[in-house]
Amino acid sequence: MNRVFEFFRNHHILAVVEDALENLSFTLNLSRFQLTEIPDLVHACESIMKLFLNHNQLTQLPDYLDSFHRLQILTLDYNHLQQFPTVICNITTLRELNLSCNQIDELPPEIGRLRELETFWCNNTGLTKIPDEISKCKRLETFGARGNQIETLPLNFGLLNRLKWLTLENNQLKSLPQSLIGLKRLVHLNLKSNQITEMPEFLSSLKKLQFVFLNFNRISEVNEEILDKTQFIKMINLNDNPVKDSIDITKHSHIVVDRPAAQMSASNNSDIDANDDDENINDSDLSDWENSIETSDIDTTDESSEENDIEDISILIPELSRYITNFN
Structure with missing residues (x-):
């Protein structure tokens, strides 16, 4: 059953990414897919402005994320990140960033590069200190760092x-x-x-x-x-x-x-x-x-819903059901 589940999940993920590519979507929602890494195909989604990766099992981010020159919203809450991904500091178009519920005890000085950042959540990460460079994020309107050791x-x-x-x-x-x-x-x-x-x-x-x-x-x-x-x-x-x-x-x-x-x-x-x-x-x-x-x-929210997930899966099942018989 696990192999069947993984089959449908993986194809669903690819279908979501391919749909975003085909339609030049501004939003790519890959939350709650139990992802351990981001699919390579995401690299081609250069038009996205919102990337939702929350509630997965990510431990690191790919270097190519800083090539997304239009990205404004990035959610990474509820993953397995052990440190602040420095590639984020190169995404200078970011306006909203959520890193809550990871294991990030330190923010790098490079955080000051995010001059367009308006909303920043880093709740329950084990954070011990906020760097002086946060003051360079002049556009910040919302800042949350609950449940830490500051x-x-x-x-x-x-x-x-x-x-x-x-x-x-x-x-x-x-x-x-x-x-x-x-x-x-x-x-x-x-x-x-x-x-x-x-x-x-x-x-x-x-x-x-x-x-x-x-x-x-x-x-x-x-x-x-x-x-x-x-x-x-x-x-x-x-x-x-x-x-x-x-x-x-x-x-x-x-x-x-x-x-x-x-x-x-x-x-x-x-x-x-x-x-x-x-x-x-x-x-x-x-x-x-x-x-x-x-x-x-x-x-923050990822703008996803169970109803939308169910609808997407229902579209995929008829097309992919013929492959089920290949499993032992």
Whole structure:
């Protein structure tokens, strides 16, 4: 049965690649095929702009990938990569890159060549450090490195002034560089489950910020003046921190913090002042961020579906079924 399965899988893969070649497709989806290597025929797909290779068993990438001069989206999450494939740094047209759920503990300095990169996911890879050169990726709007071993951020991280979504949940961060005051477009900041001991003062300067997750850290004191200056933020989650009970949550309704039921009830009945600061994002800008709590685990998708896979296989079976009798 395994040989039959491999037969259909291999022919399905070739059919997908050949179809992309014949139609000069912009998208090539080879996700979830249990690939251990990329078929040589892919080399001829020079027109593709999106290449989905996630959920396979790849351990390396072919050198010819840097000849794809139109490639903008590359997904490699859930593979068996043991290090960052340096060939990626030569694909300077990339806008979206996902390397999550591999074994990549280091990003090379050459990452700075990806000047067009807008979205970068490297969650759960064992990453220990982010290189200074990441600051050269000036177009980055979304950066996710959850579930790693990062202890510090580059001092120049704040130069990524287009960032809107930053999630560094479940790392080893103890403090943050003051340069983050430069992230003037940041809307969503997830620092949950780190070792941060103080509420960052720069939060009050990021006027577009709407959602901040600082829960499960080691914050024991919070400056009331900082809280007053962050009223424009919709929610700052301080749950599961050793914060003193001195925070008046009836005054600071945007703070989420563990409280006895009676205090929580009083907080829910308090009035919330609207902040109409012109620098805050407007309603249309909020549409992508209002569900940030629920979507904080987002990586990316491969635009594939089981229905499409089933449909493709159903087309192939009549043509290939005559070969089945060749197996013992």
